[in-house]
Amino acid sequence: MSGVVGTRHLVRLALRRDRVVLPPWIIVLGVIPAATAGLYDQLYPDQAGRASLTHAMSSNPSLSLLYGPAFDLSTAGGFTAWRYGSLIALVMGLVCVFTVTRHTRQEEDTGRQELLSSAVTGRYASLTAALITAGLTAAATGLVSAVAMIAAGLPPAGSIAFGLGIMLTGWVFSAIAAVSAQLAEYSRTANGIASAVVGATFLLRAVGDAASDLGWLSWLSPIGWASQLRPFAGERWWVLLLLLAATGVLAAVAYRLLPRRDVGIGILPAKPGPPVGAPGLRSPLGLAWRLHRGLLTGWLGGFAVMGALFGSMAAGIGDVVGDSAQAKEMFQRLGGASGMVDAFLAAISSIYGMIAAMYAVQATLRMRTEETGIRLEPLLATRVRRLRWVGSHLVFSLLGSALLLVVAGVATGLLHGLRVGYVSGQVPAVLGAAVAQIPAVWVVAGIAVLVFGAAPKYVMAGWSVASLSLALALYGPVLQLPQIVVDFSPFAHVPKLPSAAFTATPLLWLCLIAVVALAAGLTGFRRRDVG
């Protein structure tokens, strides 16, 4: 047992380091299902609506793609497990991956591992401690969700099956991260490999559940197993054995790989970079491309998938909402009154805009990261002018966010058009609705630039502006806040295409506000101290 000596201390250290990061995840992931279960009775009060729900939902492949197979939606528990089971398993998987990497590979990256290894700790102590920490996190999440669901009045058997499903998928992904931590030389790569595996298992389940002839695919995925456990729909307890076995096998692989490598080195060698700069790397824009391309590509992929999902869902939105007057009213408040489908398209276009604003803020704040990371100083000590440098980053926050909206609009219009057999009409209509959000996104980006230029210490306020704009436009109408408060959000002013008529005036005003904020931010940056 000398290989794991010291594990207890390392677990305590890990739990202490993560005492702020992990509890919120445990609580949020644990409580969401029980909270939804409470809403079920309000959304579907009558017995007839509940009975028809299972058939309506399971006949829509895009819903199966997103949520998994609908086994039995006639009870609050069955509905909750369907609606949240695989999404929570996905997030739980990512939380476990990052936790394991943080306490294994990242410790080696920073050199802290050497310090620990020189003390009385066994060869396997760090890996064991990381697995125990992630495992405890998953167990706590499963426990919270089971207890909360039982407390909300759901059947104990289903609640316990649901909780165990969350816990054991967390364990499988912890073991996957334990393997990737042995393979990769840097924590970023280790996280990348393991997250890609998590994403791939979600995709396998999604395709397997959506395409009726490929159902076996979801049996290759731990996330698929979590839904095949069928909580609240005739639990199949033996599926838990699959999850346990996968955890055991993967962990064993990690323990076998560990002694085959040196501390700080991965089984897969790190790729060296090019010894000389490519010809394109000769301007601030060339550098900005290198700094932003990964982020932008990720967001573009996300927007394409999101657009395709919502687009394929749009035509069947009437079934999804069913007889729920409340949900119908919510969509109409967000998206305008004429026709459920158009209201839905308008509402999701608005949501695209709000999410694109998050990217715009993230890309803008990259400038502050460069500045505080003292990577800006050496650049400004060359012949690069300040405004040219800002411009190279704004290309990504302004044009990048516009591109995201174009991609989401085209993807939504295309999939919706294919489903209703009218691609040539739906693509321009939905694209127009998405593109109409651009001025509002630019207002948020402009304010972020203004804070960066004029009050760089408070640059995080950029996030507050984006979140507030989202919250006011999304929940303001539902919460029936006074219009004057909702109007603070730039998204409240965008015409609700395609359900409402197009009006240019508010868009021109938004553009003007964005330009003024940008100009003020640029002037501020030109005049202030750097660093």
Added chain:
Amino acid sequence: MDNAISISGLNKSFGSTKALNGLDLQVATGEVHGFLGPNGSGKSTTIRVLLGLLRADAGSVRLLGGDPWRQAADLHRRLAYVPGDVSLWPNLSGGEVIDLLGRLRGGLDQKRRRQLLERFDLDPTKKGRTYSKGNRQKVAIVAALASDVELLVLDEPTSGLDPLMEATFQYAIQEEREKGRTVLLSSHILAEVEALCDRVSIIRNGHNVETGTLGDLRHLTRTSITAELAGHPNGLSSLADVHDLKVEGNRVRFDVETHSLDKVLRQLTDVGVRSLTSQPPTLEELFLRHYSAEASAK
């Protein structure tokens, strides 16, 4: 144009802290000028003002005949800068950073780049996040020295380099001097400045305490001697260049000006030497000794 850098009466405050308080600095074209001061004395702030990164509150600042705040980008074509704390982009290799910075300055001498990489023993294929502090410093040094510029602004460039690499660096700076380049070398290590610089400016608390050639500053370069003698030391106190003499039985401790070392050592060996250590004074000691009175008068 005689002076590459000309600063007079420079003030700069950050909130209520006065970082620079009437600083003067003249660097003649073609000289290697040492910019010496303890940590936190305002060296980096001065350099940032010179680079147009910070705006001066008061005073006049001329760099290569221009205004560093208004004409920053134009003047920067003619200089290269090595920051004291180098941070690299994590996903760019060292070679990419060297080429990027060189191209942004207006061109890189490929032959010199190859030569410097070899001399500094730097692997250009490693990614930014994997370099140690010393190697990050080398990336910035190679990028600066391989650029074709008139002025090198170096802010504590050798922090993090091992002694062997420090020697390589000193050799490279000698070459730059022979090419007629002007160098501003900030440091808190007296020996480094002594080895390289024609003239030295010493600052403390944001203003100058001393400027001159190394000869002018000879009184700063005393050697501290501690010795155990065979008998009682005689006549040391009468020598003109011996300072701060302390005698405890057969043990002596004193500072001596370098040009009198020979004479003093002869005196010691006449008595008989059992053990002897000598060391150059640290900058901190110098400041304590020479400027503590001035600081307490303030």
